Amino acid sequence: MFDRRVTYISGLNSVTGNLGNESGKDGAKAPILVVDDNKVNQKVMCALLDRLALPSEIANDGQEAIDMCSRNKYSVILMDCHMPVMDGFEATKVIRKLESAAGTYTPIIAVTAMAMAGDRERCIASGMDDYMSKPVDKELLKIKLNHWLREDVVYSSLKMARKYFRMDNTSDANCMADLLEFYGEAKIDEIIRVYLFETEDLLRRIEVFVKEKRSDAVAGLAHELKASSASIGAKSMARLSLYMEQSAGQQDWSEAEVSLQSMKRQFEQFKEFLLSATWPSISESKS
Numbered sequence: 001m002f003d004r005r006v007t008y009i010s011g012l013n014s015v016t017g018n019l020g021n022e023s024g025k026d027g028a029k030a031p032i033l034v035v036d037d038n039k040v041n042q043k044v045m046c047a048l049l050d051r052l053a054l055p056s057e058i059a060n061d062g063q064e065a066i067d068m069c070s071r072n073k074y075s076v077i078l079m080d081c082h083m084p085v086m087d088g089f090e091a092t093k094v095i096r097k098l099e100s101a102a103g104t105y106t107p108i109i110a111v112t113a114m115a116m117a118g119d120r121e122r123c124i125a126s127g128m129d130d131y132m133s134k135p136v137d138k139e140l141l142k143i144k145l146n147h148w149l150r151e152d153v154v155y156s157s158l159k160m161a162r163k164y165f166r167m168d169n170t171s172d173a174n175c176m177a178d179l180l181e182f183y184g185e186a187k188i189d190e191i192i193r194v195y196l197f198e199t200e201d202l203l204r205r206i207e208v209f210v211k212e213k214r215s216d217a218v219a220g221l222a223h224e225l226k227a228s229s230a231s232i233g234a235k236s237m238a239r240l241s242l243y244m245e246q247s248a249g250q251q252d253w254s255e256a257e258v259s260l261q262s263m264k265r266q267f268e269q270f271k272e273f274l275l276s277a278t279w280p281s282i283s284e285s286k287s
Contacts, residue, residue: 030073031055032145035065035088036080036111041134045078045111048138052145062091069095074106076148079128081112088112089126096127107148111136120262124239130246131255143250192274195232199225199267206244206263210256218248218256225263237266 034045034056042058049056057074059065063086065077077095081088092108099105110123110131123131130144202225209217226241240263247256 029055030075031057033057033059033065033068033074033077035059035062035077035083035091037061037083038080041080045136048136048141051138052142054145062086062088062094065091066094066098069106070098073104076145077106077108078111079108081110081123088128089122092123092126092128109144109148120258121236121240121266124236124243124262130243140252143252147246147250191232195228195234196271196274198228199237203260203264203267207260210248210253210260213251213253215248215251219245222248234270237263237270240266 032049032054034042034049036042036045036058037060046056046058057068057072059068061083062079065079066086068074069077079088079092088110095106095108107130108128110128111134112131113134120131130148132140132144202221206218206221206225209221222241222245226238226245229235229238229241240259244256244259244263247253247259
Protein backbone atom coordinates (compact mmCIF):
# COMPACT_ATOMS: atom_id res chain seq x y z
CA MET A 1 0.00 0.00 0.00
CA PHE A 2 1.30 3.42 -0.96
CA ASP A 3 1.21 5.45 2.26
CA ARG A 4 2.47 8.90 3.06
CA ARG A 5 2.34 11.24 6.03
CA VAL A 6 2.88 14.94 5.53
CA THR A 7 4.62 16.65 8.44
CA TYR A 8 2.28 18.87 10.45
CA ILE A 9 3.62 22.37 11.02
CA SER A 10 1.71 23.87 13.94
CA GLY A 11 3.08 27.32 13.27
CA LEU A 12 1.04 27.54 10.06
CA ASN A 13 -2.27 26.84 11.81
CA SER A 14 -3.25 30.50 11.51
CA VAL A 15 -3.34 30.19 7.71
CA THR A 16 -6.38 27.95 7.90
CA GLY A 17 -8.04 29.07 11.10
CA ASN A 18 -6.67 26.37 13.43
CA LEU A 19 -7.33 23.40 11.22
CA GLY A 20 -6.58 19.91 12.43
CA ASN A 21 -8.03 19.82 15.95
CA GLU A 22 -8.71 16.06 16.14
CA SER A 23 -6.06 14.13 18.03
CA GLY A 24 -4.68 10.83 16.84
CA LYS A 25 -2.19 8.45 18.42
CA ASP A 26 0.02 9.82 21.20
CA GLY A 27 -1.82 13.13 21.16
CA ALA A 28 -0.55 14.01 17.68
CA LYS A 29 -2.83 15.74 15.25
CA ALA A 30 -5.02 13.23 13.43
CA PRO A 31 -4.22 13.22 9.72
CA ILE A 32 -6.62 13.64 6.83
CA LEU A 33 -7.24 10.43 4.92
CA VAL A 34 -7.06 10.81 1.14
CA VAL A 35 -8.88 7.94 -0.59
CA ASP A 36 -8.12 7.80 -4.32
CA ASP A 37 -6.85 5.14 -6.73
CA ASN A 38 -5.15 7.66 -9.03
CA LYS A 39 -1.50 8.28 -8.11
CA VAL A 40 -1.45 11.76 -9.66
CA ASN A 41 -4.60 12.76 -7.77
CA GLN A 42 -3.02 11.45 -4.57
CA LYS A 43 0.08 13.58 -5.03
CA VAL A 44 -1.91 16.69 -5.95
CA MET A 45 -4.18 16.40 -2.92
CA CYS A 46 -1.30 15.71 -0.54
CA ALA A 47 0.55 18.73 -1.96
CA LEU A 48 -2.50 20.92 -1.32
CA LEU A 49 -2.79 19.61 2.23
CA ASP A 50 0.93 20.12 2.72
CA ARG A 51 0.49 23.78 1.74
CA LEU A 52 -2.19 24.02 4.44
CA ALA A 53 0.20 22.45 6.96
CA LEU A 54 -2.05 19.44 7.44
CA PRO A 55 -0.88 15.82 7.83
CA SER A 56 -2.27 13.24 5.41
CA GLU A 57 -2.34 9.53 4.72
CA ILE A 58 -3.44 7.70 1.59
CA ALA A 59 -5.71 4.74 0.87
CA ASN A 60 -5.82 3.40 -2.68
CA ASP A 61 -9.43 2.22 -2.59
CA GLY A 62 -12.48 1.94 -0.37
CA GLN A 63 -11.45 -1.30 1.27
CA GLU A 64 -8.09 0.13 2.28
CA ALA A 65 -9.90 3.14 3.69
CA ILE A 66 -12.10 0.90 5.85
CA ASP A 67 -9.08 -1.06 7.09
CA MET A 68 -7.23 2.14 7.96
CA CYS A 69 -10.25 3.71 9.67
CA SER A 70 -10.70 0.61 11.81
CA ARG A 71 -7.14 1.06 13.16
CA ASN A 72 -6.62 4.83 13.18
CA LYS A 73 -8.38 8.12 13.83
CA TYR A 74 -8.72 10.70 11.04
CA SER A 75 -9.89 14.28 11.25
CA VAL A 76 -11.50 14.25 7.78
CA ILE A 77 -11.78 11.72 4.95
CA LEU A 78 -11.49 12.99 1.37
CA MET A 79 -13.24 10.23 -0.58
CA ASP A 80 -13.13 9.57 -4.30
CA CYS A 81 -16.37 7.95 -5.45
CA HIS A 82 -15.34 5.68 -8.31
CA MET A 83 -12.51 3.27 -7.49
CA PRO A 84 -11.68 -0.41 -8.05
CA VAL A 85 -12.07 -3.07 -5.34
CA MET A 86 -14.63 -0.95 -3.44
CA ASP A 87 -16.00 2.45 -4.42
CA GLY A 88 -16.40 5.43 -2.14
CA PHE A 89 -20.15 4.99 -1.70
CA GLU A 90 -19.88 1.48 -0.26
CA ALA A 91 -16.82 2.39 1.79
CA THR A 92 -18.69 5.30 3.37
CA LYS A 93 -21.61 3.07 4.31
CA VAL A 94 -19.26 0.62 6.06
CA ILE A 95 -17.36 3.40 7.83
CA ARG A 96 -20.62 4.89 9.09
CA LYS A 97 -21.67 1.49 10.46
CA LEU A 98 -18.33 1.14 12.26
CA GLU A 99 -18.69 4.63 13.70
CA SER A 100 -22.27 4.01 14.77
CA ALA A 101 -21.12 1.03 16.83
CA ALA A 102 -18.18 2.99 18.29
CA GLY A 103 -20.05 6.24 18.90
CA THR A 104 -17.61 8.26 16.77
CA TYR A 105 -17.94 10.43 13.68
CA THR A 106 -15.54 11.50 10.93
CA PRO A 107 -16.57 14.05 8.29
CA ILE A 108 -16.41 12.53 4.82
CA ILE A 109 -16.09 14.83 1.81
CA ALA A 110 -16.62 13.38 -1.66
CA VAL A 111 -13.94 14.54 -4.10
CA THR A 112 -15.05 13.53 -7.55
CA ALA A 113 -15.69 14.66 -11.09
CA MET A 114 -19.35 13.70 -10.55
CA ALA A 115 -19.44 12.59 -14.15
CA MET A 116 -22.14 9.98 -13.64
CA ALA A 117 -25.79 10.96 -13.22
CA GLY A 118 -27.06 10.57 -9.69
CA ASP A 119 -23.63 10.62 -8.01
CA ARG A 120 -24.54 13.51 -5.74
CA GLU A 121 -27.67 11.75 -4.56
CA ARG A 122 -25.62 8.60 -3.96
CA CYS A 123 -23.16 10.63 -1.87
CA ILE A 124 -26.02 11.72 0.33
CA ALA A 125 -27.56 8.27 0.60
CA SER A 126 -24.24 6.68 1.56
CA GLY A 127 -23.68 9.09 4.45
CA MET A 128 -21.16 11.59 3.09
CA ASP A 129 -21.20 15.10 4.56
CA ASP A 130 -20.05 17.30 1.70
CA TYR A 131 -18.59 17.17 -1.80
CA MET A 132 -16.07 18.90 -4.02
CA SER A 133 -15.59 18.67 -7.76
CA LYS A 134 -12.33 17.86 -9.49
CA PRO A 135 -10.04 19.57 -10.24
CA VAL A 136 -9.89 20.67 -6.62
CA ASP A 137 -9.76 24.41 -6.02
CA LYS A 138 -7.32 25.12 -3.19
CA GLU A 139 -9.33 28.03 -1.76
CA LEU A 140 -12.52 25.98 -1.72
CA LEU A 141 -10.65 23.09 -0.11
CA LYS A 142 -9.46 25.45 2.63
CA ILE A 143 -13.04 26.67 3.21
CA LYS A 144 -14.38 23.12 3.38
CA LEU A 145 -11.69 21.98 5.80
CA ASN A 146 -12.11 25.07 7.96
CA HIS A 147 -15.76 24.09 8.31
CA TRP A 148 -15.39 20.35 8.87
CA LEU A 149 -12.43 20.48 11.24
CA ARG A 150 -14.42 22.52 13.76
CA GLU A 151 -15.28 20.42 16.79
CA ASP A 152 -18.78 21.90 17.10
CA VAL A 153 -19.57 20.97 13.49
CA VAL A 154 -18.39 17.39 13.96
CA TYR A 155 -20.38 17.06 17.18
CA SER A 156 -23.48 18.43 15.48
CA SER A 157 -23.01 15.96 12.61
CA LEU A 158 -22.67 13.09 15.08
CA LYS A 159 -25.98 14.07 16.70
CA MET A 160 -27.55 14.40 13.26
CA ALA A 161 -26.38 10.94 12.26
CA ARG A 162 -27.79 9.43 15.43
CA LYS A 163 -31.13 11.20 15.10
CA TYR A 164 -31.89 11.18 11.38
CA PHE A 165 -29.44 9.22 9.28
CA ARG A 166 -28.68 5.95 11.00
CA MET A 167 -27.25 3.52 8.47
CA ASP A 168 -29.86 0.88 9.20
CA ASN A 169 -31.09 0.45 5.62
CA THR A 170 -34.43 1.99 6.59
CA SER A 171 -36.02 3.28 3.39
CA ASP A 172 -38.36 6.23 3.01
CA ALA A 173 -41.13 3.71 2.37
CA ASN A 174 -40.49 1.90 5.66
CA CYS A 175 -40.40 5.21 7.52
CA MET A 176 -43.74 6.19 6.01
CA ALA A 177 -45.22 2.81 6.94
CA ASP A 178 -44.14 3.39 10.54
CA LEU A 179 -45.71 6.85 10.51
CA LEU A 180 -48.93 5.48 9.07
CA GLU A 181 -49.12 2.87 11.80
CA PHE A 182 -48.45 5.45 14.51
CA TYR A 183 -50.65 8.34 13.37
CA GLY A 184 -53.38 6.53 11.44
CA GLU A 185 -54.61 7.10 7.90
CA ALA A 186 -56.52 10.36 8.47
CA LYS A 187 -53.73 12.11 10.35
CA ILE A 188 -50.91 10.97 8.05
CA ASP A 189 -52.97 12.17 5.09
CA GLU A 190 -53.13 15.63 6.64
CA ILE A 191 -49.41 15.62 7.52
CA ILE A 192 -48.46 14.68 3.96
CA ARG A 193 -50.62 17.38 2.43
CA VAL A 194 -49.03 20.03 4.64
CA TYR A 195 -45.53 18.69 3.91
CA LEU A 196 -46.04 18.76 0.14
CA PHE A 197 -47.47 22.28 0.21
CA GLU A 198 -44.80 23.67 2.54
CA THR A 199 -41.93 21.98 0.71
CA GLU A 200 -42.97 23.36 -2.67
CA ASP A 201 -43.11 26.83 -1.12
CA LEU A 202 -39.73 26.42 0.60
CA LEU A 203 -38.07 25.24 -2.60
CA ARG A 204 -39.41 28.23 -4.52
CA ARG A 205 -38.10 30.62 -1.88
CA ILE A 206 -34.74 28.86 -1.67
CA GLU A 207 -34.36 29.16 -5.45
CA VAL A 208 -34.98 32.92 -5.30
CA PHE A 209 -32.49 33.44 -2.48
CA VAL A 210 -29.84 31.25 -4.14
CA LYS A 211 -30.03 33.48 -7.21
CA GLU A 212 -29.69 36.52 -4.94
CA LYS A 213 -26.83 34.81 -3.02
CA ARG A 214 -28.43 35.50 0.36
CA SER A 215 -26.62 32.97 2.51
CA ASP A 216 -28.50 33.52 5.79
CA ALA A 217 -31.91 33.25 4.11
CA VAL A 218 -30.97 30.10 2.17
CA ALA A 219 -29.42 28.43 5.22
CA GLY A 220 -32.46 29.22 7.36
CA LEU A 221 -34.95 27.83 4.85
CA ALA A 222 -32.79 24.75 4.21
CA HIS A 223 -32.61 24.14 7.95
CA GLU A 224 -36.41 24.34 8.15
CA LEU A 225 -36.83 21.90 5.26
CA LYS A 226 -34.24 19.54 6.78
CA ALA A 227 -36.24 19.31 9.99
CA SER A 228 -39.63 18.78 8.35
CA SER A 229 -38.24 16.19 5.92
CA ALA A 230 -36.59 14.23 8.72
CA SER A 231 -39.82 14.34 10.73
CA ILE A 232 -41.84 12.80 7.91
CA GLY A 233 -39.24 10.16 7.08
CA ALA A 234 -37.84 11.70 3.89
CA LYS A 235 -34.22 10.92 4.76
CA SER A 236 -32.70 11.73 1.38
CA MET A 237 -34.50 15.06 1.23
CA ALA A 238 -33.33 15.86 4.75
CA ARG A 239 -29.69 15.18 3.93
CA LEU A 240 -29.92 17.20 0.69
CA SER A 241 -31.29 20.08 2.75
CA LEU A 242 -28.32 19.70 5.08
CA TYR A 243 -25.99 19.95 2.06
CA MET A 244 -27.79 23.11 0.96
CA GLU A 245 -27.51 24.59 4.44
CA GLN A 246 -23.78 23.90 4.46
CA SER A 247 -23.23 25.28 0.95
CA ALA A 248 -25.04 28.48 1.86
CA GLY A 249 -23.04 28.84 5.07
CA GLN A 250 -19.83 28.46 3.07
CA GLN A 251 -21.21 30.77 0.33
CA ASP A 252 -20.39 28.09 -2.21
CA TRP A 253 -23.03 29.11 -4.73
CA SER A 254 -22.05 26.69 -7.49
CA GLU A 255 -22.59 23.78 -5.10
CA ALA A 256 -25.77 25.43 -3.79
CA GLU A 257 -27.18 25.50 -7.31
CA VAL A 258 -26.36 21.83 -7.81
CA SER A 259 -27.90 21.01 -4.42
CA LEU A 260 -31.05 22.91 -5.38
CA GLN A 261 -31.49 20.87 -8.56
CA SER A 262 -30.92 17.66 -6.59
CA MET A 263 -33.50 18.77 -4.02
CA LYS A 264 -36.04 19.43 -6.75
CA ARG A 265 -35.49 15.99 -8.30
CA GLN A 266 -35.63 14.25 -4.94
CA PHE A 267 -38.82 16.08 -3.97
CA GLU A 268 -40.52 15.06 -7.21
CA GLN A 269 -39.50 11.44 -6.63
CA PHE A 270 -40.71 11.50 -3.04
CA LYS A 271 -43.95 13.21 -4.06
CA GLU A 272 -44.51 10.57 -6.75
CA PHE A 273 -43.99 7.88 -4.13
CA LEU A 274 -46.44 9.55 -1.76
CA LEU A 275 -49.08 10.04 -4.44
CA SER A 276 -48.78 6.44 -5.58
CA ALA A 277 -49.18 5.07 -2.05
CA THR A 278 -52.27 3.44 -0.59
CA TRP A 279 -53.82 6.46 1.13
CA PRO A 280 -56.97 7.04 -1.00
CA SER A 281 -57.36 10.80 -0.55
CA ILE A 282 -53.69 11.42 -1.35
CA SER A 283 -53.73 9.22 -4.45
CA GLU A 284 -56.90 10.86 -5.71
CA SER A 285 -55.15 14.24 -5.80
CA LYS A 286 -53.07 13.01 -8.76
CA SER A 287 -56.04 13.14 -11.09
